[in-house]
Amino acid sequence: MTTRVTGNERRGRQLLLRFSGFLSAALTVMALITATRALAPVVAYIAPQRVRSHFMRRAFASGNCRSRRFSVLRSTVGTETRNENNITTPYHSPLPTSRYVYQSSRTLSSRNPALPLESTLMHSNANELTDVELKNLVAHWRDHPVLNPMVTFRSWVVPIKGKMIQAILNSKSLQPYLASRHELLQEMHVRLKIVRDYTDSTDGTEKLILLHPDTPPLSELPADVQQLLRNCQIHENGPVMPTKFTYKDFTASYILSQLLPIAVHPPPTAFETIGHVAHLNLKERHWPYRFLIGQVLLETLPLIESVINKVGEVSGPYRTYDFGLLAGRNDTRVKLTESGVQLQFDLADVYWCSRLSEERQRLLRTFQPGQIIADPFCGVGALCLLAASLPQRNCTIWANDWNPKAVEYLRENARRNHVSDRIERLQCGDAYDFLMDMGLQQHQKASTRSRKEDVTNKDGNHVTPTEPMRLPDHVVMNYPVEAPKFLGALRWWPVPPSSRRGSTTRDGGIGSVIVPRVHVYTFARADPTTDRDAEEVAVDLVAANLLPLGNTIHCRTEMNEDYDCDIQVHPVRDVAPGKVVLCGDFR
Structure with missing residues (x-):
């Protein structure tokens, strides 16, 4: 006897088969996602750079990294570490994949509320940057931790009387222990004041001299240095002086050396200043980073309002050149003063070279x-x-x-x-x-003079006037x-x-x-x-x-x-x- 299948039963079986197919596909996708997260640490070491960056972004965005190394990364984003130079900086990724990766602040804040910045900037001097990474670097380089360090200086308590302070600053034996020898301070365009007021002084007769962070306590210094300090009446260590620096304290060359990949080093340092304009002639290797270079120069040079780069060679009947605006306002009408003489002109109309100022002075000495x-x-x-x-x-x-x-x-x-x-x-x-x-x-x-008549001078001689x-x-x-x-x-x-x-x-x-x-x-x-x-x-x-x-x-x-x-x-x-x-x- 044959069982008759009604239309409703047939439709029910079809729906059940479709649901089973969807469920199987969903389970397969979930299995692939789980496998991807599990393999992320392995891929981070063996995969190419672009693949590693993709896995890292996926792992951070998911917030469910089970890898021990990724857990360390997530738990330390926004915290601070102290390196061998006693410079306090936010934590850096130990993996070789970090190259200024930017993630949405909304995603990261929900996963890690301790993040102090609006974006995650992880630095590594890689050989190249992707377009997205370079764009984010241009937008967020001011927040780079290397450019905003916290340095903890030690100090000595020094009496003001006599010339003790000057003797210490001029002593060759004590120079290596002073804060002025810190390698970071060599890259600053403003000299750090290492002699400070001592607020805890009872009678106001003492000052503080900042020391290199690696300077040991007085008791651990060499015997000859201890004797020299006793002669200068230095008997105690002063307080620790944490000092915060920002990118505005450093020179443009140092900032660019930290931001640009090693492949394009050395960074451009030579440029011509014409009034409010900084005129660059970038090399081909610097061209992809031209806007970053322009922003750094604009931020670090207070008198510069426009940064331009020469495009092509000096040519044409008037020996002018084309240029592109890298940063600042688009205005090439400049005003400058040379030896008290005021000059105003438009760089787009004429040729100008500030490097010839010394040659002009040499010529003036011959006039x-x-x-x-x-x-x-x-x-x-x-x-x-x-x-x-x-x-x-x-x-x-x-x-x-x-x-x-x-x-x-x-x-x-x-x-x-x-x-x-x-x-x-x-x-x-x-x-x-x-x-x-x-x-x-x-x-x-x-010819006109030769046709004139001769005249007699005061001595009676005939001459031609x-x-x-x-x-x-x-x-x-x-x-x-x-x-x-x-x-x-x-x-x-x-x-x-x-x-x-x-x-x-x-x-x-x-x-x-x-x-x-x-x-x-x-x-x-x-x-x-x-x-x-x-x-x-x-x-x-x-x-x-x-x-x-x-x-x-x-x-x-x-x-x-x-x-x-x-x-x-x-x-x-x-x-x-x-x-x-x-x-x-x-x-």
Whole structure:
């Protein structure tokens, strides 16, 4: 007899089968989760870095780590430990997986209410950081425990009378025991005051001197040191002085050395300060961490409000460069003061190099009061304004630049420094024409004077009334890329006969002339094929562009012997390995 299955029974069996399948799948997932938690410590040692970090995040987020090592990690997050240097810091993970891992503060606070920070920062100088880790590092580096340590200093009670305190500070035998020798204090930009008031002193005649945390008690010091301390009337140990430091106490180089991975060390330390702007030229290895570097510089340098990084090379007709903002406000209009001269300009419009300030001072020392200074590549006019405004110089300026904005900035800065009357010539044009026109004007004056009638001087002699040739006393050609190419314009200048060897002086009598002194800048490298160093290469480069075409070496020797115009080379600065900027001076 066949049993008949109704529709309701059939539907019930189907539901039961589906429920059994779901239950089996759920049990399988739970088994996998349990196995994952159990295998987390093993994976932490044998798996790749990215897998280990994933297991750690899962273990912390779950809050149910049964691993003994993970239990230690969870129970000590937010607590403090003291290392061998007596520096108190929050606990660090002993596993090699910690690389500034960030977890939600809501998740962690529910699992560990003792956590003092809004995020967990676990430091390790790994070779690389993931994008998420780097983003969190940029956001939370100020809370890093290494940058906010608590250092416990010991102290000595020292009498104030006499010069005991100064004798202790200057004693070579006691120097190793003072707090100033602590390695952490060497990285601070503000010097720690190690002489403190002693509040427990009964009569106020005693002070405290902070000691290195590793300094033992008086009774455990060497015998000679104990005798020296007795001579200084130090008979007791002072109280322990816990001192809290923050990231604001340390230099930018130290902070970056602690934050950046070892793979990108050494951290960038050299940058140019232009008014409120810090100008960096980061290397390729530092590029992924550029925003972190910018934030650190902005936080640790009180006068800096913007941090920029040069992008690409100096190029274009005006020798400007592109830059990217790393931190701070996006404002490149700067104000700066150099030797009392105020300058204002926009870095986006003109070229500027603060490293040339020493070179400008060197040139100023060669200028004499009342001389004429010609600058065919004047830029914003730092050298021109210094020569015109300094009381001991008071020079007359002939200036030119190819960049119209640079010329306008020079005009505004001259008005701002009240030396507009000293800027006799200011034009925007080609430097070659600027130099050549000065020579052509002198030829025209000489031609005009030759047509004048002779007159009789006070002695009854017939002479031709002449005026001195008005050439500049100094010509500054600070354009290392192409300045030597403009020397050909000097061939249009009149050759003063008094400049020849053995002739009369050039600054006396009627018809006396000025022999300009030329300062030309150029890049140079040593040439091993011809066994010439960088200075010899620069001299030959100047001679090749200044003298007519032909046998340059022969012409150079002949001109030196005839006109005594030896070129003196002065090194300015290094710009690349083996590449230097040199200044050649000659008349």
